[in-house]
Amino acid sequence: MKKRNIATLEDVAELANVSVATVSRFINGKKIRPELVDRVKEAAEKLEYKPNSAARAVRGSQSGIIGMILPQLQDAYFSTLIEGATREALKHGKTIMVASSQGKKEIENQLIHQFSRSLIDGLIYTPVATGGNFVETNAFRNMPVIIAARNPSVYPGFVHMYQNTRKGGYLSTSYLLSLGHRRIAFFASFWEKICTPESILDILDSPGSGVYLSLDRFRGYLDALHEANLEYDPELMVICGYRSNTGAEATLELLSRCVDFDAVVTASDTVAGGAVRCLAQQGIEVPGDVSVIGFGNLPTSALFSPALTTVHYDMFALGQETVRGMNLLIEGSSVKNKELDVKLVLRGSTMKK
Numbered sequence: 001m002k003k004r005n006i007a008t009l010e011d012v013a014e015l016a017n018v019s020v021a022t023v024s025r026f027i028n029g030k031k032i033r034p035e036l037v038d039r040v041k042e043a044a045e046k047l048e049y050k051p052n053s054a055a056r057a058v059r060g061s062q063s064g065i066i067g068m069i070l071p072q073l074q075d076a077y078f079s080t081l082i083e084g085a086t087r088e089a090l091k092h093g094k095t096i097m098v099a100s101s102q103g104k105k106e107i108e109n110q111l112i113h114q115f116s117r118s119l120i121d122g123l124i125y126t127p128v129a130t131g132g133n134f135v136e137t138n139a140f141r142n143m144p145v146i147i148a149a150r151n152p153s154v155y156p157g158f159v160h161m162y163q164n165t166r167k168g169g170y171l172s173t174s175y176l177l178s179l180g181h182r183r184i185a186f187f188a189s190f191w192e193k194i195c196t197p198e199s200i201l202d203i204l205d206s207p208g209s210g211v212y213l214s215l216d217r218f219r220g221y222l223d224a225l226h227e228a229n230l231e232y233d234p235e236l237m238v239i240c241g242y243r244s245n246t247g248a249e250a251t252l253e254l255l256s257r258c259v260d261f262d263a264v265v266t267a268s269d270t271v272a273g274g275a276v277r278c279l280a281q282q283g284i285e286v287p288g289d290v291s292v293i294g295f296g297n298l299p300t301s302a303l304f305s306p307a308l309t310t311v312h313y314d315m316f317a318l319g320q321e322t323v324r325g326m327n328l329l330i331e332g333s334s335v336k337n338k339e340l341d342v343k344l345v346l347r348g349s350t351m352k353k
Helices: 009-016 020-027 034-046 053-058 076-091 105-116 165-178 213-227 244-256 269-281 315-330
Strands: 065-070 095-100 122-125 145-148 159-163 184-189 237-240 263-265 291-293 310-312 338-340 343-345
Touching: 009 020, 009 034, 020 034, 065 076, 065 105, 076 095, 076 315, 095 105, 105 122, 122 315, 145 315, 159 165, 159 315, 165 184, 165 213, 165 263, 165 291, 165 310, 165 343, 184 213, 184 244, 184 269, 237 244, 244 269, 269 291, 315 338
Parallel strands: 065 095, 065 122, 122 145, 145 159, 159 338, 184 237, 184 263, 263 291
Antiparallel strands: 310 343
C-alpha cells in the first residue's frame, strides 16, 4: 500500500479489503454489513483516519460547527455570551465559529452571506441595533437560526432566546419609587442615535423596535411610572451610548437642563459607573442626593464606589441556552422561544429618600 502522511478513505478501504463506498457509509453513520464493521473500524484506527469535515458536509453530514454573529466582541456582555455558548458546545462535541459585525449593517450582511455558504450546521445571530432594514430572511438559506438577545418581534417565525429586559426596567424604577423617589431620570443607550426624548414614545411600536434593548428597558420604566400615576417627562430622559464616558456626558446634559431629579435608571453598568463618577465630581453624593441603578450586573459593578445596585441578567446562561436550542434544531426537533428572567441586585448606590 502506498504510504501517505494523511490517511484517506481509499487507504482505509484498501487495508480493510472493502469498497470505498462501504467506508464512506460507515464514516457517515450509515449501516453496513455487520461482519464489515470491525474490519473498517480497525483499519481506520490503525491509520488514524480523521474524516474531513468539508467532505462530510458535502455528503449531507454535520460539520460540528455552529456559527455565531454578534454586534461586537469587546463588550463584556457579548464576551460572556460567547463563553457560555462555547462551553455548552464543547459538551456536545461542537465548536463555535464567532464573527463580529463591528456594529455595522454592511459587515453584518457580508458575514451572513458568508456563513450561509459555509459548512456551519446552524447560526446564532444577534442583529446590530442600528437603524435600517433587517437582513432578508432568505439570506439564511434555510439553515437553522436562533436570534439571541433580541425580543421575538425582530424576526417572527425564527426562534428567539432573550432576557426579560422590560421587567428589568420595571424592577429598577418601581424599586426607586418604593424608596420615595419621584423624579427619576432614564438614560437610554443606543449605538447610534435613533430618537430624541420627545420622539422616543413614537418609535416604541415601530417595526423592528425589538432590536433595541434600551427600548425594552424604557417600556419597563414607563410601566412603573404609570403604575404610580406619574407622567413621562422628556426633560428626565437623556439619549446616550453604552460607554462610561457617555454616562458622564449624559449626566452633565441632565444637570445642564436645571431640572430636579433624585434618581437615575441606566441601560448598562458602564453608563451607571460614568454617571456616579460625574455626579461625585459635581459634588452630588450617591446615594445621599441621587440614587443610581445600572443594568447587567457586570463583575466590576460590585467594585464601584459605592457598589452599584443593578439588574442581573445572565448572558452566560443565555449562551448555553442558545446552543442547547441549536442542537435541537439541527436534530430536526421543534424549539420554542425562551425568555430568561432577570432580578434586581441591591447594593450601595440606592437609598430611601
